[in-house]
Amino acid sequence: MMAQFEEVSVNSKLHPKPEGLIMQYGTAGFRSNAKHLDHIMFRMGLLATLRSKKTKFTIGVMVTASHNPEEDNGVKLIDPMGEMVAVEWEIYATQLANAEQDSLLHELKSIIEAEGIDLTEPAYVFVGRDTRPSSASLSQAVVDGVCSLGGKILDYGLVTTPQLHYMVCCCNTKSCYGSATLEGYYQKLSQAFLQLTHNVPNRTDDQKRLVVDGANGIGALKMKELEPFIRSELQVLLSNDGSQGKLNHLCGADYVKVQQKAPQGVTLVEGERCCSFDGDADRIVYYYTDSKGSFHLLDGDKIATLISTFLKELLTQAELNLQIAVVQTAYANGSSTRYLEDIMKVVVCCTKTGVKHLHHAAQKYDIGVYFEANGHGTVLFSKAAHKQILELVKDPNINDERKHAAKLLENTVNLINQTVGDAISDMMLIEAVLAIRGMSVQDWDSIYTDLPNRQLKVTVSDRRVIDTTDAERRAVTPGGLQDAIDALVKKYKSARAFVRPSGTEDVVRVYAEADSQESADCLAHEVSLAVHHLAGGVGEKPKPLH
Numbered sequence: 001m002m003a004q005f006e007e008v009s010v011n012s013k014l015h016p017k018p019e020g021l022i023m024q025y026g027t028a029g030f031r032s033n034a035k036h037l038d039h040i041m042f043r044m045g046l047l048a049t050l051r052s053k054k055t056k057f058t059i060g061v062m063v064t065a066s067h068n069p070e071e072d073n074g075v076k077l078i079d080p081m082g083e084m085v086a087v088e089w090e091i092y093a094t095q096l097a098n099a100e101q102d103s104l105l106h107e108l109k110s111i112i113e114a115e116g117i118d119l120t121e122p123a124y125v126f127v128g129r130d131t132r133p134s135s136a137s138l139s140q141a142v143v144d145g146v147c148s149l150g151g152k153i154l155d156y157g158l159v160t161t162p163q164l165h166y167m168v169c170c171c172n173t174k175s176c177y178g179s180a181t182l183e184g185y186y187q188k189l190s191q192a193f194l195q196l197t198h199n200v201p202n203r204t205d206d207q208k209r210l211v212v213d214g215a216n217g218i219g220a221l222k223m224k225e226l227e228p229f230i231r232s233e234l235q236v237l238l239s240n241d242g243s244q245g246k247l248n249h250l251c252g253a254d255y256v257k258v259q260q261k262a263p264q265g266v267t268l269v270e271g272e273r274c275c276s277f278d279g280d281a282d283r284i285v286y287y288y289t290d291s292k293g294s295f296h297l298l299d300g301d302k303i304a305t306l307i308s309t310f311l312k313e314l315l316t317q318a319e320l321n322l323q324i325a326v327v328q329t330a331y332a333n334g335s336s337t338r339y340l341e342d343i344m345k346v347v348v349c350c351t352k353t354g355v356k357h358l359h360h361a362a363q364k365y366d367i368g369v370y371f372e373a374n375g376h377g378t379v380l381f382s383k384a385a386h387k388q389i390l391e392l393v394k395d396p397n398i399n400d401e402r403k404h405a406a407k408l409l410e411n412t413v414n415l416i417n418q419t420v421g422d423a424i425s426d427m428m429l430i431e432a433v434l435a436i437r438g439m440s441v442q443d444w445d446s447i448y449t450d451l452p453n454r455q456l457k458v459t460v461s462d463r464r465v466i467d468t469t470d471a472e473r474r475a476v477t478p479g480g481l482q483d484a485i486d487a488l489v490k491k492y493k494s495a496r497a498f499v500r501p502s503g504t505e506d507v508v509r510v511y512a513e514a515d516s517q518e519s520a521d522c523l524a525h526e527v528s529l530a531v532h533h534l535a536g537g538v539g540e541k542p543k544p545l546h
């Protein structure tokens with residue numbers, strides 16, 4: 001044991017912490033400019049090793065900063081079933097990251113003691129990274145951390161975030177979920193996709209074509225690897241493939257969602273389906289332009305609606321009595337919530353922002369569809385639901401319609417990466433649903449019409465003064481803020497507004513929606529003024545948008 005601590009001590013000096021630097025394991029792990037992260041990576045290697053010894057399972061460490069600029073980087077830990085690391089360990093991550101050099105061992109030992117970890121247990125850690133220039137050396141720092149505590153490493157090199165989640169889940173389920181290789185991932189998903197699509201009649205070449213914006217990142221690389229597997233049913237036109245442009249710069253899912261316009265490098269042709277991945281390929285949004293040249297975005301809410309409609313129909317056809325729920329956040333467009341509840345009659349549940357919250361809520365249902373409005377999401381099938389579907393497929397006494405629906409459900413389960421939102425898997429699922437239902441992108445878009453909305457940011461001196469409740473839809477503090485918002489919302493038709501402190505940026509986010517874009521803009525502005533006034537705004541008052 002002592003020898004291990006000695007090694008940690010010696011090696012940690014090769015990954016020194018800048019004195020006084022404080023960082024927090026936030027909504028999406030640690031994130032900052034890459035030059036501040038070497039010590040964090042080493043220490044997350046240590047922590048992943050402890051987590052593996054504690055759980056007796058393989059743990060994942062992904063080096064990426066997703067949609068953030070190329071100069072940034074970050075790290076996320078992956079728990080045994082491929083889910084985000086448990087919240088209690090996020091706290092250890094922060095403690096370990098912030099320990100000054102001479103108290104690192106002390107901090108490490110206190111975690112070992114608190115968790116009763118047996119250091120003689122073996123440890124296994126899977127490491128993956130995105131295409132950022134800093135990612136190779138940062139992931140080496142993770143490897144150094146793992147090795148210092150005697151853990152074993154499997155370095156997957158360049159993979160998307162959801163691919164690494166998938167590998168961890170496959171490994172810890174002893175390959176029940178699939179084989180823990182890239183080949184295994186492409187095989188499983190593509191086979192399910194081909195099964196779903198190859199019998200669909202009358203698909204034209206136009207319908208089989210999809211423009212994909214790879215955000216100049218890892219998603220583009222992995223699309224190139226996937227493409228030969230699915231070529232017969234989907235012709236992928238890849239742009240922003242990373243050969244020239246900069247990662248996430250003027251492209252990618254976040255850019256398209258926030259700017260509400262096409263990425264650079266994609267020329268929209270009327271009615272043609274396009275989609276964008278983010279920098280680590282765990283998010284996807286779709287879009288197209290209509291005959292008047294107007295841009296239409298199909299975000300996470302539209303994706304959740306498409307998928308849940310499809311699943312609900314299949315359940316009815318298969319005569320399976322399984323409860324389906326859609327999990328959203330406060331950012332979900334009000335029209336989508338209304339459509340799901342009133343027309344589709346599915347259970348809708350609202351959680352705090354951040355995928356881990358949605359994921360946990362979705363686990364409570366037979367089938368839980370979850371998506372953040374920004375395009376991060378997936379579908380979870382409970383063990384019991386999966387079992388019922390498989391039994392139905394094998395049941396010799398059912399009619400053809402039920403059998404067909406059960407087969408479609410089985411392939412749908414196989415196509416979905418249930419560990420986390422996965423742009424590549426979501427893309428194939430959406431393409432399969434559109435094909436099977438014979439829908440164009442316009443048909444999909446017209447399921448419901450989004451309420452015009454606006455998101456703004458306000459800088460305040462300490463965003464923690466805002467405390468929220470009711471899945472972040474109401475502000476409890478500072479006093480008077482919620483009353484002010486309520487009074488403003490009353491002035492507009494079909495309006496809604498809320499504010500919350502961001503978990504990833506030092507800002508307060510403001511969201512407003514109303515029956516017209518002008519009203520949504522005005523309301524968002526007025527709410528921003530209220531935040532600035534009542535929550536310690538910094539600098540000049542927010543200016544109106546028009």
Ligand SMILES: CC(=O)N[C@H]1[C@@H](OP(=O)(O)O)O[C@H](CO)[C@@H](O)[C@@H]1O
Pocket residue numbers: 027028331353354355372374501502503504505509
């Ligand atoms: C409004 C919004 O899009 N918020 C994003 C953003 O969180 P904030 O806590 O709002 O900064 O980053 C998260 C991590 O990527 C993502 O899960 C979430 O949806």
Ligand SMILES: [Mg+2]
Pocket residue numbers: 066067278279280281282283
């Ligand atoms: Mg991402």
